[in-house]
Amino acid sequence: MAYLDHAATTPMLDEALEAYVATAREVGNASSLHASGRRARRRVEESRERVAAALGARPSEVIFTGGGTESDNLAVKGIFWARRDADAMRRRVISSAVEHHAVLDAVDWLERHEGAEVGRLPADGVGRLHPDALRAELAEHGDRAAVVTAMWANNEVGTVQRIGELAAVAAEYGVPFHTDAIQAVGQVPVDFAASGVAALTVTGHKLGGPVGVGALLLGRDVAAVPLLHGGGQERDVRSGTLDAAGIVAFAVAVEAAVKGQQEYATGLAALRDDLVRRVRQAVPEVVFNGDPTDRLPGNAHFSFPGCEGDALLLLLDAQGIACSTGSACSAGVAQPSHVLLAMGADDDRARSSLRFSLGHTSTTADVDALIAALPGAVERARRAAGPRTPR
Amino acid sequence: MRVLAAMSGGVDSAVAAARAVQAGHDVTGVHLALARNPQTYRTGARGCCTLEDSRDARRAADVLGIPFYVWDMADRFHADVVDDFVAEYAAGRTPNPCLRCNEKIKFAAVLDRAVALGFDAVVTGHHARLGADGLLRRSVDAAKDQSYVLAVLTREQLDRSIFPLGDSTKAQVRQEAADRGLAVADKPDSHDICFIADGDTRGFLAQRLGETPGDVVDATTGAVVGQHAGAYAYTVGQRRGLHLDRPAPDGRPRYVLSITPKTNTVTVGPAEALEVSTVRAVRPVWTGGQRPDGPIECEVQLRAHGVVVPAAVTVDGDRLHAELRQPVRGVAAGQAIVAYRPDPAGDIVLGSATITD
Numbered sequence: 108m109a110y111l112d113h114a115a116t117t118p119m120l121d122e123a124l125e126a127y128v129a130t131a132r133e134v135g136n137a138s139s140l141h142a143s144g145r146r147a148r149r150r151v152e153e154s155r156e157r158v159a160a161a162l163g164a165r166p167s168e169v170i171f172t173g174g175g176t177e178s179d180n181l182a183v184k185g186i187f188w189a190r191r192d193a194d195a196m197r198r199r200v201i202s203s204a205v206e207h208h209a210v211l212d213a214v215d216w217l218e219r220h221e222g223a224e225v226g227r228l229p230a231d232g233v234g235r236l237h238p239d240a241l242r243a244e245l246a247e248h249g250d251r252a253a254v255v256t257a258m259w260a261n262n263e264v265g266t267v268q269r270i271g272e273l274a275a276v277a278a279e280y281g282v283p284f285h286t287d288a289i290q291a292v293g294q295v296p297v298d299f300a301a302s303g304v305a306a307l308t309v310t311g312h313k314l315g316g317p318v319g320v321g322a323l324l325l326g327r328d329v330a331a332v333p334l335l336h337g338g339g340q341e342r343d344v345r346s347g348t349l350d351a352a353g354i355v356a357f358a359v360a361v362e363a364a365v366k367g368q369q370e371y372a373t374g375l376a377a378l379r380d381d382l383v384r385r386v387r388q389a390v391p392e393v394v395f396n397g398d399p400t401d402r403l404p405g406n407a408h409f410s411f412p413g414c415e416g417d418a419l420l421l422l423l424d425a426q427g428i429a430c431s432t433g434s435a436c437s438a439g440v441a442q443p444s445h446v447l448l449a450m451g452a453d454d455d456r457a458r459s460s461l462r463f464s465l466g467h468t469s470t471t472a473d474v475d476a477l478i479a480a481l482p483g484a485v486e487r488a489r490r491a492a493g494p495r496t497p498r
Numbered sequence: 499m500r501v502l503a504a505m506s507g508g509v510d511s512a513v514a515a516a517r518a519v520q521a522g523h524d525v526t527g528v529h530l531a532l533a534r535n536p537q538t539y540r541t542g543a544r545g546c547c548t549l550e551d552s553r554d555a556r557r558a559a560d561v562l563g564i565p566f567y568v569w570d571m572a573d574r575f576h577a578d579v580v581d582d583f584v585a586e587y588a589a590g591r592t593p594n595p596c597l598r599c600n601e602k603i604k605f606a607a608v609l610d611r612a613v614a615l616g617f618d619a620v621v622t623g624h625h626a627r628l629g630a631d632g633l634l635r636r637s638v639d640a641a642k643d644q645s646y647v648l649a650v651l652t653r654e655q656l657d658r659s660i661f662p663l664g665d666s667t668k669a670q671v672r673q674e675a676a677d678r679g680l681a682v683a684d685k686p687d688s689h690d691i692c693f694i695a696d697g698d699t700r701g702f703l704a705q706r707l708g709e710t711p712g713d714v715v716d717a718t719t720g721a722v723v724g725q726h727a728g729a730y731a732y733t734v735g736q737r738r739g740l741h742l743d744r745p746a747p748d749g750r751p752r753y754v755l756s757i758t759p760k761t762n763t764v765t766v767g768p769a770e771a772l773e774v775s776t777v778r779a780v781r782p783v784w785t786g787g788q789r790p791d792g793p794i795e796c797e798v799q800l801r802a803h804g805v806v807v808p809a810a811v812t813v814d815g816d817r818l819h820a821e822l823r824q825p826v827r828g829v830a831a832g833q834a835i836v837a838y839r840p841d842p843a844g845d846i847v848l849g850s851a852t853i854t855d
Contacts, residue, residue: 418615421526421567491614 108427109476113405113466114262114290115431120315120360120467127317127356137349138338147351154358158322161365162309163298170323170341171354175289175310177334178323179209181345182285182306183256185331187217190253190283192332197253201226201244203236204449210256210287211445228257230449233398234266241276249280256284259291263433263446263462264397265406267295274303283329289313293364294372294403305329309361311353315467316360320353371467376404379465382474383407389482396447396460405465410447410456414488419461422484428477431462500524501660502612503621504604505558505566507551509675509682510623510663512558516678517662518621519562525621527559527566530608532575533693554682561680569611571603578602580693584706587730590757591832594647594802595691601650609658619658624648627664627844628656633786635844639667646802649836649850653785700731712762714742717755717771729757732764735772735828742766773825779818779835779851786839786848789813796848797838798822800829811837818851831855
């Protein structure tokens with residue numbers, strides 16, 4: 108089996124798993140006042156410090172959450188609500204067309220239910236956002252802007268944004284900038300303070316930690332209205348009993364991922380480049396999507412002209428190769444990727460795409476397996492697509 | 499064999515897939531997303547188009563340990579089944595959408611894609627027998643028999659189809675599902691038309707065809723005896739919901755005898771006027787052996803779950819002609835006439851055609 112879907116989730120690191128199990132064996136609610144509670148509290152706070160140190164934040168800026176989707180929702184909705192409450196004029200959310208659904212749909216929800224107005228920054232042909240577009244947007248609407256949100260690195264096509272440049276523009280206009288850095292942490296250098304962003308989403312299971320734990324790094328002076336009300340944990344921004352075991356494992360994984368990032372990225376990029384070269388050799392008509400150089404080291408994303416991505420996925424899956432078509436709706440029906448459409452791809456090209464993402468367990472054997480199966484799968488998928496029916 | 503199991507989320511297709519696995523096939527489950535807006539969540543099972551059904555199918559596939567995917571067939575389904583359904587009613591005919599779906603979607607679009615992707619056959623949970631002799635026969639469960647809606651399949655389609663449930667009753671299928679730990683074991687049967695969620699066919703048609711008021715005419719007297727909001731909403735043989743102003747002189751109930759879209763007229767009359775002894779049909783498909791040269795004696799069924807009568811059937815090019823040995827009431831254009839040869843091992847489907855009059 109060749110697992111080429113690390114961007115969906117990647118195996119837990121041994122040290123994270125061990126830390127999880129060890130902590131999960133201990134009893135203690137970090138909010139309790141007795142010795143067991145204090146021990147749990149200590150584990151959580153040590154983890155907070157480790158995450159903060161690894162990502163260039165202060166410990167008080169680390170809000171532990173139930174994962175990336177929650178962090179994104181908390182940032183987008185929470186900052187929007189806080190800004191609007193402070194100034195009823197500030198109801199504009201500025202986002203981009205290539206965001207993950209956790210941001211995209213949160214923004215849509217604000218538009219439909221909270222009277223938000225939305226500005227969407229366009230992406231270019233490789234999925235890149237341009238500071239000039241943000242500047243133009245803020246020059247026109249800056250006095251109404253509540254929050255700007257743009258992802259650090261794209262989960263589908265792998266393009267890495269120049270987040271610092273975008274955040275600097277938002278800062279000029281005094282608008283808080285949130286970034287979803289879920290795919291970025293551990294793959295490219297991420298420093299919260301140096302980037303100038305006000306809020307940053309990170310999650311555990313994309314970098315060797317457990318599923319269901321993540322954090323929102325939230326600048327100390329940035330107000331956010333909570334999504335969850337209750338016991339007042341996490342600066343009163345995120346109530347709920349702290350998941351000490353998950354948090355400890357998450358911190359171990361973040362620390363390891365950040366510490367080894369440079370070496371890891373170099374090795375991963377070399378393997379990825381090998382994969383890209385060999386895919387191009389095996390299927391010469393393939394279209395490589397995303398920024399050719401400034402991209403996640405583990406990401407390779409292609410369109411296979413004349414094929415449907417879901418047919419290719421089925422055929423590769425049958426041969427033990429796990430990859431992804433990109434976005435899927437809850438019914439499991441493959442939709443054309445909104446990211447590729449935003450990059451100017453037509454419907455067919457968007458539907459014909461596949462993402463291969465490498466991670467810490469990937470080897471040349473995985474690439475070999477893919478290359479062995481791919482040409483046959485492409486040929487079959489092309490036959491299955493047949494003459495195109497007009498949509 | 500590498501087979502593709504179409505899994506609706508119901509108990510039949512789940513057990514069919516399970517039996518295919520047990521038979522040693524390499525099985526892949528596929529749920530067909532047919533609704534354009536599958537968000538509608540309804541309790542109970544009327545069709546196969548809800549997210550709930552998709553999840554049930556996925557769960558069954560998980561229990562069986564087979565790969566599972568959702569194929570988006572919504573556009574094809576709309577064009578070939580739903581639009582066709584509306585157009586047929588508009589033309590004064592009474593279509594059978596399940597039959598059309600089998601003909602155009604399950605055993606055409608899906609089967610073609612499956613074959614292109616390297617599968618040898620499609621497995622479905624239809625209640626019909628298809629054995630080694632290649633003959634399509636009625637299910638052992640007469641009440642659940644679906645051979646009628648499969649009779650449109652050609653030889654090529656049947657050769658790539660597997661119906662594992664034909665030798666079982668519905669009760670046995672449910673029991674087996676329970677024994678296999680499939681959660682859909684006691685899920686209610688689907689019924690009616692899957693794309694008409696509330697079962698209101700007339701309302702569904704009215705939404706698409708609009709109101710076109712016209713006369714209801716008595717066949718015997720020629721008198722206008724009522725008004726209708728659209729002739730398309732009526733089916734030959736229908737008695738209820740006619741809302742006639744005047745009762746028949748003899749006080750006996752009246753039935754829809756015919757629908758004439760050209761004049762937007764619904765003609766009604768007494769029950770005996772519904773009786774038909776000659777049926778003409780087009781586009782015959784003949785799979786139960788040699789296509790006959792002359793008339794052959796067989797049995798025919800003229801609607802799903804309808805009566806079966808002896809008949810002499812002649813196939814001539816693109817036309818089929820049936821002389822019924824006893825008259826049948828309520829024969830509607832657009833339905834299929836299916837010819838069977840009685841057989842102790844299960845009545846054999848000889849062929850079918852679409853009734854014109």
